[in-house]
Amino acid sequence: MLKTRGLYFSYRPEGGTPFALAGIDLEIYRGQHTAIIGPSGSGKTTLLKHFNGLLGPTRGEVLVSGRTTSCTSQLPSIRRICAMIFQNPDNQLVATTVEEEIAFGLENYRVDPKKIREQVDWAMGKLNISHLAAYPPHLLSGGQKRKVAVASAIAMQPQCLLADEPSSMLDPDSRRELQELLRSLQRELGLTLLQVTHYLEEAALADRVLLLDRGRVTADGPPEKVLTDLGRLHAAGLTSSTAAELAALLREEGLALPAGIVQNQELVDSLCLLKPSG
Numbered sequence: 334m335l336k337t338r339g340l341y342f343s344y345r346p347e348g349g350t351p352f353a354l355a356g357i358d359l360e361i362y363r364g365q366h367t368a369i370i371g372p373s374g375s376g377k378t379t380l381l382k383h384f385n386g387l388l389g390p391t392r393g394e395v396l397v398s399g400r401t402t403s404c405t406s407q408l409p410s411i412r413r414i415c416a417m418i419f420q421n422p423d424n425q426l427v428a429t430t431v432e433e434e435i436a437f438g439l440e441n442y443r444v445d446p447k448k449i450r451e452q453v454d455w456a457m458g459k460l461n462i463s464h465l466a467a468y469p470p471h472l473l474s475g476g477q478k479r480k481v482a483v484a485s486a487i488a489m490q491p492q493c494l495l496a497d498e499p500s501s502m503l504d505p506d507s508r509r510e511l512q513e514l515l516r517s518l519q520r521e522l523g524l525t526l527l528q529v530t531h532y533l534e535e536a537a538l539a540d541r542v543l544l545l546d547r548g549r550v551t552a553d554g555p556p557e558k559v560l561t562d563l564g565r566l567h568a569a570g571l572t573s574s575t576a577a578e579l580a581a582l583l584r585e586e587g588l589a590l591p592a593g594i595v596q597n598q599e600l601v602d603s604l605c606l607l608k609p610s611g
């Protein structure tokens with residue numbers, strides 16, 4: 334679905350600054366939920382922007398469903414395949430009501446008005462925000478703004494969602510709700526979901542986790558592999574999920590916990606299975 338070959342990117346190719354992306358070779362498969370983690374400044378946003386052609390490689394190539402982002406005539410179709418949800422929803426809100434906001438992208442593509450109405454209603458239904466249709470987006474709460482941003486993205490019926498820290502700056506309940514919505518949309522619609530997150534609890538729920546460090550992929554695999562490599566995560570300045578960190582401490586205390594624990598429920602289940610020791 335998404336592919337990079339020898340991808341290097343510099344914001345100032347002539348200026349001698351280090352590459353923001355320094356040799357990335359990746360293949361992201363259709364329908365996969367991939368979490369991108371990494372310290373601040375490691376290149377997560379820069380990488381995401383390459384998949385809908387907002388940025389183009391300094392060297393190498395990025396392919397979206399076989400189309401290269403280096404060819405400007407391909408960009409409109411690439412952007413319909415890959416919808417981007419930006420880190421700060423305020424940068425994305427342009428209209429005076431929620432429904433106009435969600436219709437905006439479709440209008441730009443000159444979709445038939447009747448079809449726009451259908452898709453906007455469908456997207457609002459999916460995000461449980463139909464009651465907010467006539468509301469001004471800038472007056473919504475942070476969680477509601479994110480839902481509008483997700484609705485705007487899925488209204489375009491993309492194959493792939495690129496979500497840049499969609500749940501940052503939300504309270505824990507809204508964060509959980511948004512994460513569950515994204516995950517269920519991904520499954521129900523068969524979307525390829527590429528999600529940058531600095532909550533490793535969220536990464537624990539993905540199919541695959543990519544660790545970026547200084548513009549390179551330094552770990553790539555299922556959460557039970559990447560999130561249990563605590564040495565590597567700590568060296569990159571990250572703390573793993575609570576369950577993975579706690580399981581490691583309990584193992585140090587001699588508890589015979591199985592390997593690969595990254596989610597709270599897995600830790601609880603494993604602890605309950607341990608035989609009481611007298």
Ligand SMILES: Nc1ncnc2c1ncn2[C@@H]1O[C@H](COP(=O)(O)OP(=O)(O)O)[C@@H](O)[C@H]1O
Pocket residue numbers: 344353371372373374375376377378379380
């Ligand atoms: N618009 C920009 N101009 C110049 N440098 C940038 C710009 N955006 C990001 N960078 C630099 O590129 C590197 C990667 O940034 P970014 O992709 O935003 O990282 P992350 O999303 O992982 O925090 C950082 O060193 C950052 O300072």
Ligand SMILES: [Mg+2]
Pocket residue numbers: 377378379420
């Ligand atoms: Mg970022």
